[in-house]
Amino acid sequence: MSAQTIAVEVRAAEKVFANGIRALDPIDLVVREGEIVTLVGPSGCGKSTLLRLIAGLVQPSAGRIGLSPEAQSAGLAFVFQNPTLMPWASVERNVRLPLDLSGVERARAEDKVRHALELVGLNDFARFYPRELSGGMQMRASIARALVTGPRLLLMDEPFGALDEITRNRLDRDLSELCAREKLTVLFVTHSIYEAVFLSSRVLVMSARPGRIFEEVAIDESQPRRDAFRTTEKFARLSAVLSGMLAAAMHEMPA
Amino acid sequence: MSDRKWLQVGAPIAVGLAFVLVWHALVVINEVPPYIVPSPFLVMKTLAQDWGLLSGSLLVTLQVTGAALALAVVLGVSLSILFVQSRLIEASLLPYAVILQVTPLVAIAPLIIIWVDEPRTALVICATVASIFPVIANTTIGMRSVDPALLDLFRMYGASRMQTLMRLRIPSAAPYFFAGLRVAAALALIGAVVAEFVAGTGGTQSGLAYQILMAGLQLNIPRLFAALILITLTGIALFLLVTALARVSLRRWHESELPQER
Helix, strand or coil, rough: CCCCEEEEEEEEEEECCCCCEEEEEEEEEEEEEECCEEEECCCCCCCHHHHHHHCCCCCEEEEEEECCHHHHHEEEEEEECCCCCCCCHHHHHHHHHHHHHHHCHHHHHHHHHHHHHHHCCCCCCCCCCCCCCCHHHHHHHHHHHCCCCCCEEEEEECCCCCCHHHHHHHHHHHHHHHHHCCCEEEEEEEECHHHHHHHHHHHEECCCCCCCEEEECCCCCCCCCCCHHCCCHHHHHHHHHHHHHHHHHHHHHCC | CCCHHHHHHHHHHHHHHHHHHHHHHHHHHCCCCCCCCCCHHHHHHHHHHHHHHHHHHHHHHHHHHHHHHHHHHHHHHHHHHHHHHHHHHHHHHHHHHHHHHHHCHHEEEEHHHHHCCCCCHHHHHHHHHHHHHHHHHHHHHHHHCCCCHHHHHHHHHCCHHHHHHHHHHHHHHHHHHHHHHHHHHHHHHHHHHHHHEEEECCCCCCHHHHHHHHHHHHHCCCHHHHHHHHHHHHHHHHHHHHHHHHHHCCCCCHHHCCCCCC
């Protein structure tokens, strides 16, 4: 695993929306392969916009966004704030959607779906409909759908923000294991300092509006993370440091 | 069946029976002549006696209503698909759909009947005009009310317009479509009846509305009531059919058809 290869490179990218709102000041950002980078910041700081720029859902007003050839070919996947599942389709069909859209042959697609469901621990729920699942399980299905194409880069926009803390902690732990095992590169947006410390190899603190990167903190702890990490003195210290930075970032703007 | 279900089925039946009995009693006690208000039992007898005539008319009304509803669905859904593809098409055509909707059918029916030679076709056109709007309006809103995040997802995976339509817009629109269909079914029947009143087609091609018209002119009130009952039953049957269709299609996923769990 070459930790030096660059997966995502954002150079002086900025975004001004058609209505004149400046969502993002010129921003520089590098994510290396195998890294889990988290963006934290007050709401409206442009975290989601930055993620959508990288996903290609929004075009930058200026600047450049580069993806490694590997991230481009094997693809990137986006996990939304909400599970964003089709309510009329079973979990299986939801997870198969990206393959169906690109015309992957049925038998091969079904193998991949089974594998993706295994990765998130949903094998027994393939035939269930989204409404029959808990919020956490719906999110797992959503992640399975993102993984089904075998992406190298995962963009996650506050995926567990709407879940209770217990569920969120479990999903964070499982995600950490999954990323280590599958050697995924992740760019993760969150409101939660604890989630950021737990998951990331690097945390970027953003300030609002217009958004820019305010501080950067490396979380020096081996991956995958275990639950025990949460109760260490290091975890507490890093959380406190980040809290301070976030408070400073918010002081920069009128509340 | 649970107690609750018995109540839901039994209570309306009890009310209906009571109504029929009171109706019969009032007619008998006040000696109301049958050409003003016939007793419900005379109506039933007439229905049986005139079944040959009335069943033929029922079939005509059913055919006109069914054909009109089918046309309204096919045309309405096609138009909605066009509307969703392009705002320009929607902006150009929607006002005319609204004009069709707001102009009372009774006012347009004579024109349609003059222009179209074949009477049955004219009736079908009238009933289609009467029933198409709810299909267009609801299906269009439904196809537009797609979860924007799902649209993003489809875009990200490079879905074609056709794929987005078939896999996303149409399934999203289904609950809205069925709500529209329920209204359209009732309007198709009303359209078929109103058009026939205006057209007054006679002979073997006549539907239930014509029987009502004729029975009224001949003061054959028991037959008028019998035909009226058949129209009502047709309306109820249509409603139940559409409801069942919606249930079968939406049961697994949409809130409107989920079983009530208490």
